[in-house]
Amino acid sequence: MSESNQRARRTCVSCGINISGTNAAAFKCxxxxxxxxxxxxxxxxxxxxxxxxxxxEGP
Structure with a gap:
């Protein structure tokens, strides 16, 4: 999968919005x-x- 496709699939695990191009956090479980x-x-x-x-489950 290309990097641009991976970015397009990134969604907030809490609310489900697309986080591409936003001030979002990425971390490991x-x-x-x-x-x-x-x-x-x-x-x-x-x-x-x-x-x-x-x-x-985490805060």
Missing amino acids: PDCGAQIYRCAKCRKQSNLYNCPDCGF
């Missing part, structure tokens, strides 16, 4: 290491998120 993306709004509000791979 503390449990399984899967890549997780969160938008600035969800990070600021400390919305919960679930890892799509292992189900880990």
Whole structure:
């Protein structure tokens, strides 16, 4: 998959919006290491998120 296609598929794991070109955070799941993306709004509000791979829940 090309890098541009990967960017297009990046969505916030908390609210589901497309985070391409925004001030979003990308980090690895503390449990399984899967890549997780969160938008600035969800990070600021400390919305919960679930890892799509292992189900880990974090603030």
